[in-house]
Amino acid sequence: MAAKTLTIDGKPITAEEGATVLQAADEAGIRIPTLCHLDGVYDVGACRLCLVEVAGTPKLLPACTTKVAEGMDINTDSERLRKYRRMTLELLFAERNHVCSTCVANGHCELQTLGYSLGMDHVRYDYLFPKWSVDTTHRLFGMDHNRCILCTRCVRVCWHIEGAGTKNVAGRGTKSHIITDLNMPWGESDSCTQCGKCVQACPTGALFHKGSTTGEMERNRGKLEFIVTAREKKQWITPE
Amino acid sequence: MTLNDLLNLKTRELSSRKKITLRCCMAAGCMSSDAKGVKQQLEKAVTESGLQDEVEVRGVGCMKLCCEGPLVQAEPNNTLYVKVTAENAPAIIAALKGGKADVPQTDPNAAFFKKQLSIVLANSGIIDPERIESYIAVDGYQALHEVLTETTPKEVVETMVKSGLRGRGGAGFPTGLKWGTVAKSPGAKKYVVCNADEGDPGAFMDRSVLESDPHSVLEGMAIAAYAVGADQGFIYVRAEYPLAISRLQIAIKQAKQLGVLGSGIFESPFNFNIDIRIGAGAFVCGEETALMASVEGKRGTPRPRPPFPAESGLYGCPTLINNVETFANVPPIYRNGAEWFAGIGTEKSKGTKVFALAGNIKNTGLIEVPMGTPLRTIVEEMGGGAPGGAAIKAVQTGGPSGGCIPAQHLDTPVDYESLGKLGSIMGSGGMIVMDDSSNMVDVARFFMEFCMDESCGKCIPCRAGTVQMHNLLDKILKREATARDLAKLEELCDMVKNTSLCGLGQTAPNPTLSTLRFFRKEYEELLQPDTYGPRGNGEPKKQPAAAAI
Numbered sequence: 001m002a003a004k005t006l007t008i009d010g011k012p013i014t015a016e017e018g019a020t021v022l023q024a025a026d027e028a029g030i031r032i033p034t035l036c037h038l039d040g041v042y043d044v045g046a047c048r049l050c051l052v053e054v055a056g057t058p059k060l061l062p063a064c065t066t067k068v069a070e071g072m073d074i075n076t077d078s079e080r081l082r083k084y085r086r087m088t089l090e091l092l093f094a095e096r097n098h099v100c101s102t103c104v105a106n107g108h109c110e111l112q113t114l115g116y117s118l119g120m121d122h123v124r125y126d127y128l129f130p131k132w133s134v135d136t137t138h139r140l141f142g143m144d145h146n147r148c149i150l151c152t153r154c155v156r157v158c159w160h161i162e163g164a165g166t167k168n169v170a171g172r173g174t175k176s177h178i179i180t181d182l183n184m185p186w187g188e189s190d191s192c193t194q195c196g197k198c199v200q201a202c203p204t205g206a207l208f209h210k211g212s213t214t215g216e217m218e219r220n221r222g223k224l225e226f227i228v229t230a231r232e233k234k235q236w237i238t239p240e
Numbered sequence: 241m242t243l244n245d246l247l248n249l250k251t252r253e254l255s256s257r258k259k260i261t262l263r264c265c266m267a268a269g270c271m272s273s274d275a276k277g278v279k280q281q282l283e284k285a286v287t288e289s290g291l292q293d294e295v296e297v298r299g300v301g302c303m304k305l306c307c308e309g310p311l312v313q314a315e316p317n318n319t320l321y322v323k324v325t326a327e328n329a330p331a332i333i334a335a336l337k338g339g340k341a342d343v344p345q346t347d348p349n350a351a352f353f354k355k356q357l358s359i360v361l362a363n364s365g366i367i368d369p370e371r372i373e374s375y376i377a378v379d380g381y382q383a384l385h386e387v388l389t390e391t392t393p394k395e396v397v398e399t400m401v402k403s404g405l406r407g408r409g410g411a412g413f414p415t416g417l418k419w420g421t422v423a424k425s426p427g428a429k430k431y432v433v434c435n436a437d438e439g440d441p442g443a444f445m446d447r448s449v450l451e452s453d454p455h456s457v458l459e460g461m462a463i464a465a466y467a468v469g470a471d472q473g474f475i476y477v478r479a480e481y482p483l484a485i486s487r488l489q490i491a492i493k494q495a496k497q498l499g500v501l502g503s504g505i506f507e508s509p510f511n512f513n514i515d516i517r518i519g520a521g522a523f524v525c526g527e528e529t530a531l532m533a534s535v536e537g538k539r540g541t542p543r544p545r546p547p548f549p550a551e552s553g554l555y556g557c558p559t560l561i562n563n564v565e566t567f568a569n570v571p572p573i574y575r576n577g578a579e580w581f582a583g584i585g586t587e588k589s590k591g592t593k594v595f596a597l598a599g600n601i602k603n604t605g606l607i608e609v610p611m612g613t614p615l616r617t618i619v620e621e622m623g624g625g626a627p628g629g630a631a632i633k634a635v636q637t638g639g640p641s642g643g644c645i646p647a648q649h650l651d652t653p654v655d656y657e658s659l660g661k662l663g664s665i666m667g668s669g670g671m672i673v674m675d676d677s678s679n680m681v682d683v684a685r686f687f688m689e690f691c692m693d694e695s696c697g698k699c700i701p702c703r704a705g706t707v708q709m710h711n712l713l714d715k716i717l718k719r720e721a722t723a724r725d726l727a728k729l730e731e732l733c734d735m736v737k738n739t740s741l742c743g744l745g746q747t748a749p750n751p752t753l754s755t756l757r758f759f760r761k762e763y764e765e766l767l768q769p770d771t772y773g774p775r776g777n778g779e780p781k782k783q784p785a786a787a788a789i
Contacts, residue, residue, distance in 0.1 A: 087735045
């Protein structure tokens, strides 16, 4: 496969043809913040946190879906990008009821971690305080819509990795929400195989193992990596 | 079907014409005020007067002056009756023998009609949209025959490039370039899609074209399919247009029966089928990638581009997506030549543009004008200004993605570049005129509310940003906002514009930005002093006086 040479944050880089800017940056040790991206499932470019500046392109491009090209000059970290990323997080925190102190994922949450790392010290927008429910009808897992950021990682692992097609998105705009099957309680779903991949994929405390108390919810992403590597490379790595 | 068959059909149709034709508008606007009843009564009156052999009552498409409907026009003397009721029918028929009917009339030579140049709407209000013979009588499907028998696909694309036609969906991408890209994209299977998901508030151009002249769209799609090498087409039309859908269904069926669509068109090896896909009421499905997802039966949400539909579109195949009006422009271009078309309009914007003229204006309806026509001509001469002589304050173009052009810029010519310079866009053709009673902050809030409701919810800036912007505009209107809120609003506009995934989010701030640009004073007048911020006067907030008990 042909190699492409490009520049990311002033650093000359070689990347495989067909690789995304995010992969190329990752290999070069440059971290671009992401939220809807999850290794192993296809990208949708929805969270807009990984937007980068590409010289010669007037629009900002998502690193997760933009393929590398010869001679690209990419900037992943500018004052403008940092500002937009902080605003995106502020919008997310204001949209639903993200209360870290009473959340199962407290301390293990990607949204919370991004808030710290991107310097989001307060939310300037009015909190919307929507009324969302918690679905605890499933035997093993629970879904707290108040914590959901609609990254659709759970939907993608459910369709793409497990092949069950249980999770989906209903509604539109700010009324969008994750549903199980035909918008029925999770516990009544026929298609759910109880594999728990959605729980492992969730970046926040929206999907959790029943019985985990505040701050307990550690994810086991190695499980997903194990399945994807086994499938694509026929290698059975030891999950961490 | 051969060319001879086609010409025979034309001759037969023309020779069966009667001496007098009464054309009744049967488009959705007039139908809503009983055009069907008018037509039935006219037919009845013709029979009762024994004029069946001399008078034809023909249901036609939009006759443009929608505010005066139902419209009936007599041929050949061109008397145009307005606001016709079913009771007027006998009087109209009696007047055919001479004399004047006591039915309201309007001047068919008024500026509203005379300043128009019809290419897309040339057959609208003339032919019967439910009969293919009526379209063939005005040289319909001859362009398709010529293209299929005398030119190569490459030449078809070259003609389109030469014509200078730009996409009429709003962005104005050169059509020839798009056709060429799809034609060059490798792939055995290709698709042609017609975007008829017109959704801008106040816009009804595409609906009128589909209701008035569906065959011109089908012919345009077939020519495009030949140029790019596609054999399957889809028309994605919104469910809110039942009349357009039914006329399209009739048109497709008739075209297939005559062999101008389907397999072996004009006895050539070229096959092209068209299927209709009906939208379920989402504005975002007018965005091309969301539209394709919807056609595939998936949730109608956009995806990042590239890859563009021209490389990877419907079912991963190269796909050509054009708007209704773009396709309707195609047959006239091949009938009259690219040079003819390129001779109309301005240097960078060729041809004509159809606008749905609405709002605070005397003559509302459908107009088609050459590119470069000044807005003032449209609003003042053709539209007749605001009713009651009120002053025009602004003209909104481009719907929720566009902007408001203030009265001082009315001399701007209508073309892609000039409107873009003023922070608005050509858009698909909605043109809403506002007089001095309009509150521009309220206008901005209306469009923001529309975008908020229609956001698909996929990307965060559009989903959550439009809600916050709407709340801030609401706060300003309620006189509860401060200068800091306005700054927050402007910052959000910039962020949502630059970070949203698709065109809906990227353009959602436009109405707000353009009203801020030209009518900032109206915003500032509504602001309250900020007691805590740097612009505040430092005094504590006044508590409202307690009501006397």
